[in-house]
Each structure stands twice: as C-alpha cells, then as structure tokens.
Amino acid sequence: MDLLKCKLLKLINCHMKPTVCKCFILLVLILVLRSLLSPFPGFSWFQQRASYMLTTSEAPNLPVVFRKVKFLEVPQIIWGLNNQKIALARACLTARFLNRTLLMPSLSASLFYKEIDLLQPITFDKLFNFEKFNSLCHGFVQLGRFSDLSNQAKPFELQKGSGRKWTKERDLDQLKQLREDQIDEFEIIRIVGKHPFLWHDHWPVKDYARIFECLVLVDEIENEAVRVISKIKEIGIKARNDLDSSKKKLSLDGSVDLPVPYIAVHMRIEKDWMIHCKKLEQRSNINQICSSKGEIMERVSNITGLQHPIVVYLAVADSLLEDDSILRGWKDVLLPYEKKSLGVWDIYQKYPYLIQSAIDYEVCSRANVFIGNSFSTFSSLIVLSRTQKLLDMGVTSSCNLDLRLASYAYNIPGASGAPKRWMTDMSASSLQSISYGTNNITC
Structure with missing residues (x-):
C-alpha cells in the first residue's frame, strides 16, 4: 500500500495544499480497491444486502432506483392450490407497488380454511424453488427470507379494509399512503387480517402470468x-x-x-x-x-x-x-x-x-x-x-x-x-x- 502511494505521489505533480493532495490520493486509492474487489462474489453479495434495485410498476421506463432493502409481510395464504397461487402473486405485486421485497409467505398444506388450527402451514420453499423464483423474476418481483431482516424493530402493521364500502379506489389510496415517507421508513410493513386472495386487484393479467412462470416446483x-x-x-x-x-x-x-x-x-x-x-x-x-x-x-x-x-x-x-x-x-x-x-x-x-x-x-x-x-x-x-x-x-x-x-x-x-x-x-x-x-x- 505504501509503495502504491509513493508511485501515485510521483505520478501526480500536485501543487495543491498537502491536506487537499492527500484527500485526492485517498479517493484514487478507494476507486482502485473498488475496481479490484468488485468481481468477487462476496463483494457483490454485500452490495445486494445493502441495496435493492427495482423499477417501479407505475413508471417502468424511468431509470432504475436504488434503495435499502425493505420488506412486506402478509398473512398465511389459504384455500386451494390455485387460489393460493393467485394470493401469492397478488402479494408479490403489492410488494412491487411498494418497492419492497415480499417476505417468503406461509402456504397451507390442507384444504380446510375455516378451522384455523387445521390449516397445516407449509413454507413456500417446500413446494416451489425459492432460488429459481428469484432468478426468473429478477428485476420484477423478489422474495426474501426472514433471516434477511437486519434488526428486530417493530413493523408497521396495516389492517386491510373490508366490506362493501371498501372499494378498489380506497384500497389503492391506502397502498399509495404506504409509500409516504413516515410509513416507508419502516423496514417491515406487516399486513394483518384479510387473506391476500380477497384483496382488491390492481394489476393486469400479464403481470400475474409473469409471476406464475416463476413458480417452479422443487x-x-x-x-x-x-x-x-x-x-x-x-x-x-x-x-x-x-x-x-x-x-x-x-x-x-x-x-x-x-x-x-x-x-x-x-x-x-x-x-x-x-x-x-x-x-x-x-x-x-x-x-x-x-x-x-x-x-x-x-x-x-x-x-x-x-x-x-x-x-x-x-x-x-x-x-x-x-x-x-x-x-x-x-x-x-x-x-x-x-x-x-x-x-x-x-x-x-x-x-x-x-x-x-x-x-x-x-x-x-x-x-x-x-x-x-x-x-x-x-x-x-x-x-x-x-x-x-x-x-x-x-x-x-x-x-x-x-x-x-x-x-x-x-x-x-x-x-x-x-x-x-x-x-x-x-x-x-x-x-x-x-x-x-x-x-x-x-x-
């Protein structure tokens, strides 16, 4: 490192003040080290943990946005296989709308849906390939594991509206409010209560089809x-x-x-x-x-x-x-x-x-x-x-x-x-x- 520093000093005919010159050299050293380290997998993994890249659904042609990873958590998904697949896709698209990663949801192995104690929860990765899902849906939606959480801070809990007065427009307004600064600062938004299959639908068939293509059996x-x-x-x-x-x-x-x-x-x-x-x-x-x-x-x-x-x-x-x-x-x-x-x-x-x-x-x-x-x-x-x-x-x-x-x-x-x-x-x-x-x- 000292040898590299000496060579840089010789190459640079610096008439600046010593402090300014040292800062300039330090900046050059950082850029060199970054270029040397970036090809290594470990360094890339660290970058992925620190930031999340996603184009928002509202403006897909805008430049890619970098942000710290934040998550959406949804209730256990229930009913038949295909109702569960729709609920999963709807949760994924909700997370995409909020520019968040969906925490891997719990599915239901049994057909019972009224007797909560008989739901037999089963994790997503017991049926579908977690890695292939994220690979195939990369840049569109993303699943995360609870082990990805950086801290145990209390999540922001959201109660989904229900009933005839809870219209599609009111539901969309609620989602937009979740993107406001005060709520968006929470690492986790946890939606409680209403089953995702019953959430209002705001997305076209082609978006669902893209997610379904990412569901590969283990x-x-x-x-x-x-x-x-x-x-x-x-x-x-x-x-x-x-x-x-x-x-x-x-x-x-x-x-x-x-x-x-x-x-x-x-x-x-x-x-x-x-x-x-x-x-x-x-x-x-x-x-x-x-x-x-x-x-x-x-x-x-x-x-x-x-x-x-x-x-x-x-x-x-x-x-x-x-x-x-x-x-x-x-x-x-x-x-x-x-x-x-x-x-x-x-x-x-x-x-x-x-x-x-x-x-x-x-x-x-x-x-x-x-x-x-x-x-x-x-x-x-x-x-x-x-x-x-x-x-x-x-x-x-x-x-x-x-x-x-x-x-x-x-x-x-x-x-x-x-x-x-x-x-x-x-x-x-x-x-x-x-x-x-x-x-x-x-x-």
Missing part, C-alpha cells in the same frame, strides 16, 4: 409429476401397439418414434363443487357452469383431430368424489384413468392436499389437450399457463383446428357437440374473470 415434486406423466404415456404406448404394432416401431429403450399424446380432463363433479356451481348459476343467472358426468364424456368424445386410442387422465379430488363410476361410459377409443386405476396412488398419498393438487396441475398443464371448467380457478390457471406458452411460441390464437396445446371448456358447448375452445385474454386489465370464472373464453 425437484422432489417435479420428479413425482414426471413419474405420473410417464405412466400415462406408458399405457398409451401399449394401447397403440396392441391396436396395430406395425404402425409404431419401439426402440430398445421402450420409446416410440413419435410423442405419445394424452388428454387431461379436470372433471369437476365432486359434491362440494356441485353445491357451489348450482348456487352460482342461480345468483348469476348463467346456466353454463355445472356439467354432469354424462355431458362431460359426450363433449370430450366429440373433439375432432385426436389420435386414437388416447389416454384420458381424469383430475378429480378423490376425497370429495361420491360417484365411483367416472371410468365407465367412455367411448372405446378413449381410455380413462384416474390416480388409483393408473397405479400412481402411492405417489399421491405420501403428500398433503396442496402437493397432490400441484402434481395434478403439472399433469394437466403438460397434456396435449386440456379440458376444464371455465368457472374453476384450477382450470383457469392451467389455460392461462398454456396460453402463455403458446404466445412464447409465437402462436397468437389457438382457436383453429391445430391441437397443439389446445384447451377446451366442457361447460360451454361448441361446434358439433364438442366443448368450446378456450384461450385466456392476456390483455385483460385484471384477474377478475380468472379468479371467479367466466363464460367469455375468447374463442
């Missing part, structure tokens, strides 16, 4: 989903070769020369759904919500362009299913299977409801053709993800006869007795129709 659950899909395709291979072995040439490893397609049907005929959908039809004066088992089977069988025979995977909530005849009555070219008949029940029964639903979601989402109910959140989010995949592939409309990632709503009749083609309106200004269902499905 390896353990991803591998389970792959096992289920492999079993479906294995049965499909056998059925095709039994029909005409000369048309398919199996290689030594058991694969086929062409991909083996399968259909996935989110068959909503469980007792809780039938009660809900009938009440919903009465309130909304819409008769295209409930569908019987017979109507679903008939409409699925009328889909044209399918390669027969083909496996039909039936995604149902087994514990709520009263009708054990869902495998009977299908046309011969359609081969229906659910978890138990498929021989994968051992995979599902190891896990709580939330993870079982996450496996089913992946099996349905990756099917060649998906058929669901447009008033089901589960079905709606699957179609949203499939629509996003089509857009990424450059396909702007799947409403024609091309069956690549085709989706249908069996509760709405289409041409020739088939279900109606379904594609999410990605230009929608809110997630309202996806959260609560619609019979306006673009196609």
